[in-house]
Amino acid sequence: MPSATLLGQALISGVLAGGLYGLLAMGLSLSWGLLRLVNLSHFALAFLAAYLVYELGTSYHVAPWWSAAMIVPAMFGIGVAQHWLFDKFRVNELASLLITFSFAVILEVGIQLYWTADFRRYETEYSTKSIKAGAFFIPVLDLTLCIVAGLLAWGTWLWLRRTYVGKALRAAAEDPGIAAAYGVDHKRLAYLLSGIGAGYAGIAGTFIALIATLAPAEIWAYLGVVFAVVIIGRLGNPLGALLAGLLIGASESLAMAVLAPAWAPVVSFSVLIVILLWDPEWL
Amino acid sequence: MLLEARNLHIGYGDAPAVWDVSLDVDGGEIVSVIGPNGAGKTTLINAIAGMLRCRRGTLRFDGADMTRISAHAYCGHGIALVPEGRRLFAKMSVEENLELGCYLGKARAARAQSLERVYGLFPILRDKRRQPAGELSGGQQQMVAIGRALMARPRIVLFDEPSLGLAPTIVDDMFEIIVRVRDEGAAVLLVEQNVLKALDIADRAYVLEQGRIVAQGLPADLLKQPQIREAYLGV
Numbered sequence: 001m002p003s004a005t006l007l008g009q010a011l012i013s014g015v016l017a018g019g020l021y022g023l024l025a026m027g028l029s030l031s032w033g034l035l036r037l038v039n040l041s042h043f044a045l046a047f048l049a050a051y052l053v054y055e056l057g058t059s060y061h062v063a064p065w066w067s068a069a070m071i072v073p074a075m076f077g078i079g080v081a082q083h084w085l086f087d088k089f090r091v092n093e094l095a096s097l098l099i100t101f102s103f104a105v106i107l108e109v110g111i112q113l114y115w116t117a118d119f120r121r122y123e124t125e126y127s128t129k130s131i132k133a134g135a136f137f138i139p140v141l142d143l144t145l146c147i148v149a150g151l152l153a154w155g156t157w158l159w160l161r162r163t164y165v166g167k168a169l170r171a172a173a174e175d176p177g178i179a180a181a182y183g184v185d186h187k188r189l190a191y192l193l194s195g196i197g198a199g200y201a202g203i204a205g206t207f208i209a210l211i212a213t214l215a216p217a218e219i220w221a222y223l224g225v226v227f228a229v230v231i232i233g234r235l236g237n238p239l240g241a242l243l244a245g246l247l248i249g250a251s252e253s254l255a256m257a258v259l260a261p262a263w264a265p266v267v268s269f270s271v272l273i274v275i276l277l278w279d280p281e282w283l
Numbered sequence: 284m285l286l287e288a289r290n291l292h293i294g295y296g297d298a299p300a301v302w303d304v305s306l307d308v309d310g311g312e313i314v315s316v317i318g319p320n321g322a323g324k325t326t327l328i329n330a331i332a333g334m335l336r337c338r339r340g341t342l343r344f345d346g347a348d349m350t351r352i353s354a355h356a357y358c359g360h361g362i363a364l365v366p367e368g369r370r371l372f373a374k375m376s377v378e379e380n381l382e383l384g385c386y387l388g389k390a391r392a393a394r395a396q397s398l399e400r401v402y403g404l405f406p407i408l409r410d411k412r413r414q415p416a417g418e419l420s421g422g423q424q425q426m427v428a429i430g431r432a433l434m435a436r437p438r439i440v441l442f443d444e445p446s447l448g449l450a451p452t453i454v455d456d457m458f459e460i461i462v463r464v465r466d467e468g469a470a471v472l473l474v475e476q477n478v479l480k481a482l483d484i485a486d487r488a489y490v491l492e493q494g495r496i497v498a499q500g501l502p503a504d505l506l507k508q509p510q511i512r513e514a515y516l517g518v
Contacts, residue, residue: 164386167375171383174372181332181366182435183358183387 002257005135010257011250012136018249019146020207022242024222025229026153027200033236034173035190037086037096040223041103042201047219048107049075049205051115054122054214064124064210072202079198083191104219112216120214127210145207146246152200153242160238169193173236224265225252228272247271284343285310285470286331286439291340293323293330299338300326301494308439313461313471315481315502317515318491324474325367327491328443331472332364333357345438359387361438365445369428373417377408380416380427384434393436401430404460422453429460439470446477458484478515482506 002010024046031037049071056062056070082103085091091099129140160166172179172186180186212218229248233240251271252264286308293301301323308314318324329335331342333354342349344360352360363384372380381401385391402409405426411419416427425445432440442461446454458480465471475481482488482502490498490511498505505511 164382164391167379167382168386170375171372171379174374175370177334178364178366178370178372179383180355181334181358181364182383182431183355184383185353185355 006257007254009136010253012138013142014250014253015246016139016142016146016249017253018246019142019149019242020204020211020245021222021226021229021249022153022233022245023145023149023200023204023207024226025233025241025245026149026156026238027197027204028226029230029233029235029237029241030156030193030200031197032230033234034169034193036093036173037091037194038093038100039082039197040097040100041082041107042100042197043219043222043226044104044107044111045075045078045198045201046205046208047111047214047216049202050209050212050214051111051120051205053206053209054120055115057122057124057209064122064206068203068206071206072199075202075205076195076199079195079201080191082198083194086194087187087190108216108219111219115214115216117216122209122214124210141207141210145211148203148207149242149245152203153238156196156238160236165189165192170236225268228268232272232275284308285345286472287341287343288331289341289343291327291330291342292338293326293335294338295326295335299494301330301491303340304491304494304496305340306489306496308470308472310438310470311465311468312486313465313473313484315473315475315485315488316491317475317478317481317488319514320476322491323494324491325443326494328364328441328472328474329366332362332366332441334364358435358437361436362441363432363435363437363439364441365425365428365432365443367443367447369424371416371424371427371431374415376413377416377419377427378412381408381412381430381434384431385436387435390434390436394434397434397436401433404433404463405430422449422456425449425453425457429457429464433464437469439472440464442471442473442475444474444476446475446480454480 024043028039028042031039052071053064053067056067057064086096126141130137131140160170168179168184169189172184172189176186225248229244230241233244248268248271251267255263255267284307288304288306291301291304292299304327316324316327326335330337337350344362347360349357372383381398382394385394385397390397407423408426408430411423416424419427445457449457461471461473462484473481482505485502488499488502488505489496490505498508498511
Protein backbone atom coordinates (compact mmCIF):
# COMPACT_ATOMS: atom_id res chain seq x y z
CA MET A 1 0.00 0.00 0.00
CA PRO A 2 1.43 3.41 -0.96
CA SER A 3 2.00 6.06 1.69
CA ALA A 4 -0.67 8.57 2.66
CA THR A 5 1.35 11.35 1.09
CA LEU A 6 1.52 9.54 -2.23
CA LEU A 7 -2.18 8.80 -2.11
CA GLY A 8 -2.96 12.40 -1.24
CA GLN A 9 -0.78 13.67 -4.06
CA ALA A 10 -2.41 11.18 -6.45
CA LEU A 11 -5.83 12.38 -5.39
CA ILE A 12 -4.89 16.03 -5.95
CA SER A 13 -3.32 15.33 -9.35
CA GLY A 14 -6.31 13.22 -10.32
CA VAL A 15 -8.89 15.82 -9.37
CA LEU A 16 -6.92 18.46 -11.25
CA ALA A 17 -6.58 16.22 -14.33
CA GLY A 18 -10.30 15.57 -14.06
CA GLY A 19 -10.88 19.28 -14.56
CA LEU A 20 -9.79 18.86 -18.17
CA TYR A 21 -12.15 15.91 -18.64
CA GLY A 22 -14.95 18.03 -17.24
CA LEU A 23 -14.06 21.00 -19.42
CA LEU A 24 -14.01 18.83 -22.55
CA ALA A 25 -17.20 17.07 -21.49
CA MET A 26 -19.15 20.30 -20.99
CA GLY A 27 -19.36 21.31 -24.64
CA LEU A 28 -20.12 17.75 -25.71
CA SER A 29 -22.80 17.38 -23.05
CA LEU A 30 -24.55 20.62 -24.05
CA SER A 31 -24.91 19.77 -27.72
CA TRP A 32 -25.77 16.13 -27.06
CA GLY A 33 -28.27 16.86 -24.32
CA LEU A 34 -29.92 19.96 -25.70
CA LEU A 35 -29.56 19.60 -29.49
CA ARG A 36 -29.42 15.80 -29.76
CA LEU A 37 -26.20 16.10 -31.74
CA VAL A 38 -23.17 14.05 -30.69
CA ASN A 39 -20.19 16.12 -31.72
CA LEU A 40 -17.12 13.89 -32.00
CA SER A 41 -15.24 16.70 -33.68
CA HIS A 42 -15.32 18.53 -30.33
CA PHE A 43 -12.00 16.88 -29.46
CA ALA A 44 -10.46 17.76 -32.80
CA LEU A 45 -11.57 21.37 -32.40
CA ALA A 46 -9.96 21.46 -28.97
CA PHE A 47 -6.72 20.17 -30.47
CA LEU A 48 -6.91 22.62 -33.34
CA ALA A 49 -7.16 25.37 -30.74
CA ALA A 50 -4.29 23.81 -28.80
CA TYR A 51 -2.05 23.75 -31.88
CA LEU A 52 -2.96 27.35 -32.67
CA VAL A 53 -2.05 28.43 -29.14
CA TYR A 54 1.20 26.49 -29.52
CA GLU A 55 1.93 28.04 -32.92
CA LEU A 56 1.14 31.59 -31.83
CA GLY A 57 3.20 31.11 -28.70
CA THR A 58 6.28 29.51 -30.20
CA SER A 59 6.46 31.27 -33.59
CA TYR A 60 5.01 34.67 -32.73
CA HIS A 61 5.51 34.81 -28.96
CA VAL A 62 1.90 35.60 -28.25
CA ALA A 63 0.98 34.93 -24.63
CA PRO A 64 -1.44 32.00 -24.35
CA TRP A 65 -4.13 34.17 -22.77
CA TRP A 66 -4.07 36.54 -25.73
CA SER A 67 -4.15 33.58 -28.12
CA ALA A 68 -7.18 32.24 -26.28
CA ALA A 69 -8.89 35.62 -26.55
CA MET A 70 -8.58 35.38 -30.34
CA ILE A 71 -9.14 31.66 -30.76
CA VAL A 72 -12.23 31.23 -28.60
CA PRO A 73 -14.37 33.65 -30.65
CA ALA A 74 -13.05 32.00 -33.84
CA MET A 75 -14.11 28.63 -32.44
CA PHE A 76 -17.54 30.07 -31.71
CA GLY A 77 -17.72 30.94 -35.41
CA ILE A 78 -16.66 27.43 -36.39
CA GLY A 79 -19.36 26.00 -34.13
CA VAL A 80 -21.98 28.20 -35.79
CA ALA A 81 -20.74 27.20 -39.25
CA GLN A 82 -20.83 23.54 -38.26
CA HIS A 83 -24.39 23.90 -37.09
CA TRP A 84 -25.32 25.55 -40.37
CA LEU A 85 -24.28 22.31 -42.08
CA PHE A 86 -26.22 20.16 -39.59
CA ASP A 87 -29.25 22.33 -40.14
CA LYS A 88 -28.97 22.42 -43.92
CA PHE A 89 -28.72 18.63 -44.18
CA ARG A 90 -31.16 17.92 -41.34
CA VAL A 91 -28.66 15.83 -39.44
CA ASN A 92 -30.10 13.59 -36.72
CA GLU A 93 -28.48 12.10 -33.65
CA LEU A 94 -26.99 9.02 -35.31
CA ALA A 95 -25.90 10.80 -38.48
CA SER A 96 -24.23 13.49 -36.38
CA LEU A 97 -21.99 10.80 -34.90
CA LEU A 98 -20.78 9.76 -38.36
CA ILE A 99 -20.47 13.24 -39.78
CA THR A 100 -18.61 14.73 -36.86
CA PHE A 101 -16.35 11.68 -36.81
CA SER A 102 -15.39 12.50 -40.37
CA PHE A 103 -14.92 16.18 -39.43
CA ALA A 104 -12.58 15.01 -36.70
CA VAL A 105 -10.60 12.83 -39.11
CA ILE A 106 -10.29 15.70 -41.58
CA LEU A 107 -9.10 18.04 -38.84
CA GLU A 108 -6.65 15.39 -37.61
CA VAL A 109 -5.18 15.00 -41.11
CA GLY A 110 -5.04 18.77 -41.53
CA ILE A 111 -3.20 19.16 -38.25
CA GLN A 112 -0.83 16.36 -39.21
CA LEU A 113 -0.10 17.97 -42.59
CA TYR A 114 0.76 21.31 -41.05
CA TRP A 115 2.35 20.38 -37.75
CA THR A 116 3.48 16.83 -38.67
CA ALA A 117 2.95 13.81 -36.42
CA ASP A 118 5.84 14.81 -34.15
CA PHE A 119 5.19 15.44 -30.50
CA ARG A 120 5.04 19.13 -29.70
CA ARG A 121 5.54 20.63 -26.31
CA TYR A 122 4.78 24.22 -25.49
CA GLU A 123 7.00 25.24 -22.59
CA THR A 124 6.00 28.40 -20.79
CA GLU A 125 7.15 30.01 -17.57
CA TYR A 126 4.03 28.57 -15.90
CA SER A 127 4.74 24.98 -16.96
CA THR A 128 6.72 24.01 -13.90
CA LYS A 129 5.23 26.39 -11.34
CA SER A 130 3.41 24.86 -8.45
CA ILE A 131 2.09 25.83 -5.09
CA LYS A 132 3.25 23.87 -2.06
CA ALA A 133 0.46 23.04 0.36
CA GLY A 134 1.83 21.06 3.30
CA ALA A 135 3.33 17.90 1.87
CA PHE A 136 1.55 18.33 -1.48
CA PHE A 137 2.34 20.13 -4.70
CA ILE A 138 -0.37 21.79 -6.75
CA PRO A 139 0.66 22.74 -10.31
CA VAL A 140 -0.50 26.27 -11.07
CA LEU A 141 -1.73 25.55 -14.60
CA ASP A 142 -3.84 22.59 -13.52
CA LEU A 143 -5.28 24.61 -10.69
CA THR A 144 -6.13 27.47 -13.06
CA LEU A 145 -7.79 25.01 -15.42
CA CYS A 146 -9.95 23.68 -12.61
CA ILE A 147 -10.95 27.14 -11.48
CA VAL A 148 -11.84 28.15 -15.06
CA ALA A 149 -13.75 24.90 -15.59
CA GLY A 150 -15.59 25.43 -12.32
CA LEU A 151 -16.58 28.98 -13.17
CA LEU A 152 -17.71 27.97 -16.66
CA ALA A 153 -19.71 25.00 -15.38
CA TRP A 154 -21.38 27.08 -12.71
CA GLY A 155 -22.04 29.98 -15.07
CA THR A 156 -23.47 27.72 -17.76
CA TRP A 157 -25.62 25.93 -15.23
CA LEU A 158 -27.02 29.22 -13.97
CA TRP A 159 -27.58 30.36 -17.55
CA LEU A 160 -29.60 27.23 -18.30
CA ARG A 161 -31.60 27.46 -15.04
CA ARG A 162 -32.23 31.15 -14.66
CA THR A 163 -32.49 32.79 -18.07
CA TYR A 164 -35.34 32.55 -20.54
CA VAL A 165 -32.92 31.43 -23.25
CA GLY A 166 -31.65 28.63 -21.01
CA LYS A 167 -35.15 27.51 -20.10
CA ALA A 168 -36.19 27.66 -23.74
CA LEU A 169 -33.26 25.42 -24.70
CA ARG A 170 -34.19 22.88 -22.04
CA ALA A 171 -37.85 22.99 -23.02
CA ALA A 172 -37.03 22.56 -26.71
CA ALA A 173 -34.86 19.56 -25.84
CA GLU A 174 -37.91 17.91 -24.24
CA ASP A 175 -40.57 18.87 -26.78
CA PRO A 176 -39.48 21.08 -29.68
CA GLY A 177 -43.01 21.29 -31.13
CA ILE A 178 -44.64 22.70 -28.01
CA ALA A 179 -41.67 24.95 -27.28
CA ALA A 180 -42.11 26.43 -30.75
CA ALA A 181 -45.84 26.86 -30.15
CA TYR A 182 -44.89 29.08 -27.22
CA GLY A 183 -42.52 31.13 -29.34
CA VAL A 184 -39.17 29.37 -28.94
CA ASP A 185 -37.15 29.77 -32.12
CA HIS A 186 -35.13 26.62 -31.58
CA LYS A 187 -33.09 27.06 -34.74
CA ARG A 188 -31.59 30.33 -33.62
CA LEU A 189 -30.89 29.07 -30.13
CA ALA A 190 -29.24 25.96 -31.57
CA TYR A 191 -26.75 28.14 -33.45
CA LEU A 192 -25.93 29.99 -30.25
CA LEU A 193 -25.46 26.76 -28.32
CA SER A 194 -23.26 25.19 -31.01
CA GLY A 195 -21.09 28.29 -30.97
CA ILE A 196 -20.80 28.16 -27.20
CA GLY A 197 -19.91 24.44 -27.29
CA ALA A 198 -17.14 25.07 -29.81
CA GLY A 199 -15.97 28.05 -27.75
CA TYR A 200 -15.58 25.69 -24.79
CA ALA A 201 -13.46 23.45 -27.04
CA GLY A 202 -11.28 26.51 -27.64
CA ILE A 203 -10.87 27.10 -23.91
CA ALA A 204 -10.11 23.41 -23.30
CA GLY A 205 -7.61 23.50 -26.19
CA THR A 206 -5.75 26.43 -24.65
CA PHE A 207 -5.19 24.40 -21.50
CA ILE A 208 -4.30 21.27 -23.46
CA ALA A 209 -1.56 23.28 -25.20
CA LEU A 210 -0.20 24.44 -21.86
CA ILE A 211 -0.44 21.17 -19.98
CA ALA A 212 -0.13 18.29 -22.43
CA THR A 213 2.18 17.12 -25.14
CA LEU A 214 0.55 17.61 -28.52
CA ALA A 215 0.33 15.00 -31.27
CA PRO A 216 -2.46 14.63 -33.85
CA ALA A 217 -3.38 11.13 -32.67
CA GLU A 218 -3.88 12.47 -29.12
CA ILE A 219 -7.25 13.79 -30.36
CA TRP A 220 -8.65 10.33 -29.78
CA ALA A 221 -6.99 9.80 -26.42
CA TYR A 222 -9.75 11.65 -24.57
CA LEU A 223 -12.70 10.22 -26.47
CA GLY A 224 -13.54 7.21 -24.29
CA VAL A 225 -13.07 8.78 -20.91
CA VAL A 226 -14.87 12.01 -21.80
CA PHE A 227 -17.84 10.06 -23.19
CA ALA A 228 -18.07 8.25 -19.87
CA VAL A 229 -17.88 11.60 -18.09
CA VAL A 230 -20.66 13.09 -20.24
CA ILE A 231 -22.97 10.19 -19.50
CA ILE A 232 -22.20 10.01 -15.76
CA GLY A 233 -22.74 13.76 -15.51
CA ARG A 234 -26.12 13.48 -17.28
CA LEU A 235 -26.61 14.90 -20.75
CA GLY A 236 -27.04 18.63 -20.92
CA ASN A 237 -25.86 19.24 -17.36
CA PRO A 238 -22.61 21.27 -17.25
CA LEU A 239 -22.17 21.01 -13.47
CA GLY A 240 -22.73 17.26 -13.69
CA ALA A 241 -20.12 17.04 -16.45
CA LEU A 242 -17.55 18.84 -14.34
CA LEU A 243 -18.22 16.82 -11.19
CA ALA A 244 -18.12 13.58 -13.17
CA GLY A 245 -14.83 14.71 -14.71
CA LEU A 246 -13.32 15.33 -11.26
CA LEU A 247 -14.65 11.97 -10.03
CA ILE A 248 -13.20 10.05 -12.95
CA GLY A 249 -9.91 11.93 -12.79
CA ALA A 250 -9.54 11.16 -9.11
CA SER A 251 -10.47 7.49 -9.50
CA GLU A 252 -8.06 7.04 -12.40
CA SER A 253 -5.23 8.60 -10.51
CA LEU A 254 -5.89 6.58 -7.36
CA ALA A 255 -6.07 3.38 -9.42
CA MET A 256 -2.73 4.23 -10.94
CA ALA A 257 -1.17 4.82 -7.54
CA VAL A 258 -2.65 1.81 -5.79
CA LEU A 259 -2.69 -0.76 -8.60
CA ALA A 260 -0.70 0.07 -11.72
CA PRO A 261 -0.82 2.80 -14.39
CA ALA A 262 -2.30 0.34 -16.86
CA TRP A 263 -5.47 0.21 -14.75
CA ALA A 264 -6.42 3.82 -15.41
CA PRO A 265 -8.50 3.28 -18.57
CA VAL A 266 -10.49 0.52 -16.89
CA VAL A 267 -11.61 2.87 -14.16
CA SER A 268 -13.69 5.35 -16.13
CA PHE A 269 -15.88 2.69 -17.70
CA SER A 270 -16.13 0.70 -14.49
CA VAL A 271 -17.41 3.80 -12.75
CA LEU A 272 -19.81 4.38 -15.66
CA ILE A 273 -21.18 0.84 -15.46
CA VAL A 274 -21.52 0.96 -11.69
CA ILE A 275 -23.38 4.26 -11.87
CA LEU A 276 -25.66 3.10 -14.68
CA LEU A 277 -26.55 -0.06 -12.76
CA TRP A 278 -26.87 1.63 -9.41
CA ASP A 279 -28.68 4.69 -10.84
CA PRO A 280 -28.49 6.72 -7.63
CA GLU A 281 -31.25 9.22 -7.08
CA TRP A 282 -28.99 12.15 -6.36
CA LEU A 283 -27.69 12.08 -9.93
CA MET B 284 -64.00 37.63 -36.88
CA LEU B 285 -60.98 36.82 -34.67
CA LEU B 286 -60.07 33.48 -36.24
CA GLU B 287 -61.06 32.72 -39.79
CA ALA B 288 -60.16 29.40 -41.43
CA ARG B 289 -61.22 28.95 -45.03
CA ASN B 290 -61.01 25.72 -47.03
CA LEU B 291 -58.14 24.30 -45.04
CA HIS B 292 -56.46 21.13 -46.26
CA ILE B 293 -54.04 19.68 -43.76
CA GLY B 294 -52.18 16.39 -43.81
CA TYR B 295 -49.18 14.37 -42.81
CA GLY B 296 -46.99 13.14 -45.65
CA ASP B 297 -49.09 12.30 -48.67
CA ALA B 298 -52.30 11.59 -46.81
CA PRO B 299 -54.48 14.58 -46.10
CA ALA B 300 -56.23 14.29 -42.75
CA VAL B 301 -58.45 17.34 -42.98
CA TRP B 302 -60.26 18.41 -46.16
CA ASP B 303 -61.74 21.74 -47.03
CA VAL B 304 -62.53 22.83 -43.51
CA SER B 305 -63.86 26.32 -42.87
CA LEU B 306 -64.34 27.51 -39.34
CA ASP B 307 -64.75 30.80 -37.47
CA VAL B 308 -64.17 31.84 -33.90
CA ASP B 309 -65.15 35.29 -32.77
CA GLY B 310 -63.79 37.12 -29.74
CA GLY B 311 -65.45 36.10 -26.48
CA GLU B 312 -67.02 32.88 -27.65
CA ILE B 313 -66.45 29.20 -27.03
CA VAL B 314 -66.52 27.17 -30.21
CA SER B 315 -66.49 23.38 -29.86
CA VAL B 316 -65.41 20.91 -32.50
CA ILE B 317 -66.79 17.47 -31.80
CA GLY B 318 -66.29 14.26 -33.68
CA PRO B 319 -65.14 10.66 -33.30
CA ASN B 320 -61.57 9.47 -32.76
CA GLY B 321 -59.48 9.94 -35.88
CA ALA B 322 -61.79 12.54 -37.43
CA GLY B 323 -58.90 15.00 -37.70
CA LYS B 324 -59.71 17.19 -34.68
CA THR B 325 -56.15 17.25 -33.32
CA THR B 326 -54.75 17.79 -36.81
CA LEU B 327 -57.02 20.79 -37.24
CA ILE B 328 -56.16 22.34 -33.88
CA ASN B 329 -52.42 21.75 -34.35
CA ALA B 330 -52.57 23.55 -37.69
CA ILE B 331 -54.34 26.50 -36.08
CA ALA B 332 -51.61 26.52 -33.41
CA GLY B 333 -48.94 26.65 -36.11
CA MET B 334 -47.50 23.21 -35.39
CA LEU B 335 -48.63 21.82 -38.75
CA ARG B 336 -48.54 23.50 -42.12
CA CYS B 337 -51.74 23.88 -44.12
CA ARG B 338 -51.45 22.56 -47.66
CA ARG B 339 -54.21 24.70 -49.02
CA GLY B 340 -56.64 27.27 -47.77
CA THR B 341 -56.30 30.41 -45.72
CA LEU B 342 -55.96 30.94 -42.01
CA ARG B 343 -56.43 34.45 -40.76
CA PHE B 344 -56.10 35.59 -37.19
CA ASP B 345 -57.20 39.12 -36.39
CA GLY B 346 -56.67 39.98 -40.03
CA ALA B 347 -53.12 38.58 -40.27
CA ASP B 348 -52.37 35.80 -42.78
CA MET B 349 -51.09 33.01 -40.55
CA THR B 350 -50.11 30.63 -43.36
CA ARG B 351 -47.12 32.86 -44.11
CA ILE B 352 -45.53 33.05 -40.68
CA SER B 353 -43.29 30.52 -38.96
CA ALA B 354 -44.50 28.21 -36.19
CA HIS B 355 -42.78 30.05 -33.38
CA ALA B 356 -44.47 33.34 -34.29
CA TYR B 357 -48.05 32.13 -33.74
CA CYS B 358 -47.92 32.59 -29.99
CA GLY B 359 -46.88 36.21 -30.34
CA HIS B 360 -50.09 36.86 -32.28
CA GLY B 361 -52.13 35.67 -29.32
CA ILE B 362 -52.72 31.98 -30.01
CA ALA B 363 -52.01 29.56 -27.15
CA LEU B 364 -52.42 25.80 -27.22
CA VAL B 365 -53.36 23.37 -24.45
CA PRO B 366 -52.27 20.26 -26.32
CA GLU B 367 -53.65 16.76 -26.20
CA GLY B 368 -51.90 14.74 -23.51
CA ARG B 369 -50.76 18.05 -21.95
CA ARG B 370 -47.19 17.74 -23.27
CA LEU B 371 -45.55 19.46 -20.34
CA PHE B 372 -41.80 19.83 -20.09
CA ALA B 373 -41.73 16.97 -17.61
CA LYS B 374 -38.23 17.44 -16.25
CA MET B 375 -38.68 21.16 -15.68
CA SER B 376 -40.40 22.59 -12.62
CA VAL B 377 -44.03 23.67 -12.61
CA GLU B 378 -43.04 27.31 -12.50
CA GLU B 379 -40.57 26.89 -15.37
CA ASN B 380 -43.33 25.33 -17.44
CA LEU B 381 -45.50 28.34 -16.71
CA GLU B 382 -42.64 30.69 -17.55
CA LEU B 383 -42.23 29.07 -20.93
CA GLY B 384 -45.76 30.29 -21.60
CA CYS B 385 -44.60 33.88 -21.26
CA TYR B 386 -41.40 33.43 -23.25
CA LEU B 387 -42.26 36.18 -25.71
CA GLY B 388 -41.99 39.97 -25.29
CA LYS B 389 -45.20 41.46 -23.94
CA ALA B 390 -46.22 38.35 -22.04
CA ARG B 391 -42.77 38.20 -20.44
CA ALA B 392 -43.12 41.73 -19.15
CA ALA B 393 -46.33 40.67 -17.39
CA ARG B 394 -44.77 37.52 -15.90
CA ALA B 395 -45.34 38.29 -12.20
CA GLN B 396 -48.92 39.38 -12.76
CA SER B 397 -49.72 36.36 -14.93
CA LEU B 398 -48.17 33.98 -12.41
CA GLU B 399 -50.39 35.44 -9.70
CA ARG B 400 -53.42 34.96 -11.92
CA VAL B 401 -52.55 31.31 -12.63
CA TYR B 402 -51.78 30.57 -8.96
CA GLY B 403 -55.05 32.28 -8.06
CA LEU B 404 -56.88 30.00 -10.48
CA PHE B 405 -55.00 26.86 -9.38
CA PRO B 406 -53.75 27.40 -5.78
CA ILE B 407 -52.31 23.87 -5.62
CA LEU B 408 -49.74 24.83 -8.28
CA ARG B 409 -48.25 27.46 -6.00
CA ASP B 410 -47.35 24.75 -3.47
CA LYS B 411 -45.92 22.53 -6.18
CA ARG B 412 -44.13 25.22 -8.14
CA ARG B 413 -40.64 23.81 -7.53
CA GLN B 414 -41.58 20.20 -8.38
CA PRO B 415 -40.82 18.67 -11.76
CA ALA B 416 -44.07 18.89 -13.75
CA GLY B 417 -43.80 15.20 -14.66
CA GLU B 418 -44.34 14.23 -11.02
CA LEU B 419 -47.77 15.82 -10.75
CA SER B 420 -51.10 13.99 -11.00
CA GLY B 421 -53.01 14.07 -14.28
CA GLY B 422 -55.40 16.76 -13.12
CA GLN B 423 -52.60 18.95 -11.78
CA GLN B 424 -50.66 18.51 -15.02
CA GLN B 425 -53.70 19.69 -16.93
CA MET B 426 -53.77 22.76 -14.68
CA VAL B 427 -50.13 23.45 -15.58
CA ALA B 428 -50.93 23.06 -19.28
CA ILE B 429 -53.81 25.52 -19.00
CA GLY B 430 -51.71 27.84 -16.85
CA ARG B 431 -48.90 27.78 -19.40
CA ALA B 432 -51.37 28.86 -22.07
CA LEU B 433 -52.76 31.68 -19.90
CA MET B 434 -49.24 32.95 -19.20
CA ALA B 435 -49.01 33.82 -22.89
CA ARG B 436 -51.84 36.35 -22.40
CA PRO B 437 -53.61 34.81 -25.38
CA ARG B 438 -56.53 36.17 -27.34
CA ILE B 439 -57.59 32.64 -28.16
CA VAL B 440 -56.91 29.44 -26.26
CA LEU B 441 -57.01 26.16 -28.18
CA PHE B 442 -57.98 23.22 -25.98
CA ASP B 443 -57.27 19.77 -27.39
CA GLU B 444 -59.16 17.04 -25.50
CA PRO B 445 -58.69 18.65 -22.09
CA SER B 446 -60.80 16.01 -20.32
CA LEU B 447 -58.94 13.01 -21.74
CA GLY B 448 -57.66 10.70 -19.02
CA LEU B 449 -58.94 12.79 -16.12
CA ALA B 450 -61.08 11.60 -13.22
CA PRO B 451 -64.78 12.54 -13.68
CA THR B 452 -64.80 14.93 -10.73
CA ILE B 453 -61.87 16.85 -12.21
CA VAL B 454 -63.46 16.93 -15.67
CA ASP B 455 -66.25 19.18 -14.38
CA ASP B 456 -63.67 21.55 -12.91
CA MET B 457 -61.83 21.70 -16.21
CA PHE B 458 -64.92 22.71 -18.11
CA GLU B 459 -65.63 25.36 -15.49
CA ILE B 460 -62.13 26.71 -16.01
CA ILE B 461 -62.68 26.84 -19.77
CA VAL B 462 -65.82 28.94 -19.28
CA ARG B 463 -63.88 31.18 -16.93
CA VAL B 464 -61.11 31.66 -19.51
CA ARG B 465 -63.77 32.83 -21.96
CA ASP B 466 -65.43 35.09 -19.37
CA GLU B 467 -62.07 36.73 -18.64
CA GLY B 468 -61.81 37.79 -22.25
CA ALA B 469 -60.11 35.14 -24.41
CA ALA B 470 -61.90 33.24 -27.16
CA VAL B 471 -61.87 29.44 -26.89
CA LEU B 472 -61.66 26.75 -29.54
CA LEU B 473 -62.36 23.42 -27.89
CA VAL B 474 -61.88 19.99 -29.40
CA GLU B 475 -63.53 17.25 -27.35
CA GLN B 476 -64.76 13.70 -27.36
CA ASN B 477 -66.92 14.41 -24.34
CA VAL B 478 -69.71 15.64 -26.60
CA LEU B 479 -72.34 16.54 -24.02
CA LYS B 480 -69.95 18.66 -21.97
CA ALA B 481 -68.42 20.28 -25.03
CA LEU B 482 -71.83 21.27 -26.40
CA ASP B 483 -73.05 22.34 -22.98
CA ILE B 484 -70.47 25.12 -22.62
CA ALA B 485 -70.19 26.04 -26.32
CA ASP B 486 -71.66 29.13 -27.97
CA ARG B 487 -71.39 27.43 -31.37
CA ALA B 488 -70.19 24.03 -32.51
CA TYR B 489 -68.91 22.11 -35.53
CA VAL B 490 -69.10 18.38 -36.17
CA LEU B 491 -65.97 16.95 -37.83
CA GLU B 492 -66.15 13.49 -39.36
CA GLN B 493 -63.45 11.85 -41.46
CA GLY B 494 -61.70 15.15 -41.98
CA ARG B 495 -64.73 17.14 -43.08
CA ILE B 496 -67.19 19.45 -41.36
CA VAL B 497 -70.53 17.66 -41.62
CA ALA B 498 -72.65 19.93 -39.43
CA GLN B 499 -72.44 23.23 -37.61
CA GLY B 500 -74.62 25.55 -35.63
CA LEU B 501 -75.90 26.31 -32.17
CA PRO B 502 -75.39 23.46 -29.71
CA ALA B 503 -79.12 23.26 -28.99
CA ASP B 504 -79.89 22.85 -32.71
CA LEU B 505 -77.20 20.21 -33.19
CA LEU B 506 -78.56 18.26 -30.27
CA LYS B 507 -81.93 18.14 -31.98
CA GLN B 508 -80.53 16.44 -35.10
CA PRO B 509 -81.34 12.70 -35.00
CA GLN B 510 -78.08 11.53 -36.61
CA ILE B 511 -76.01 13.50 -34.10
CA ARG B 512 -78.07 12.19 -31.18
CA GLU B 513 -77.58 8.68 -32.47
CA ALA B 514 -73.85 8.94 -33.26
CA TYR B 515 -72.68 10.84 -30.20
CA LEU B 516 -75.26 10.34 -27.51
CA GLY B 517 -76.42 6.85 -28.40
CA VAL B 518 -80.11 7.79 -28.20
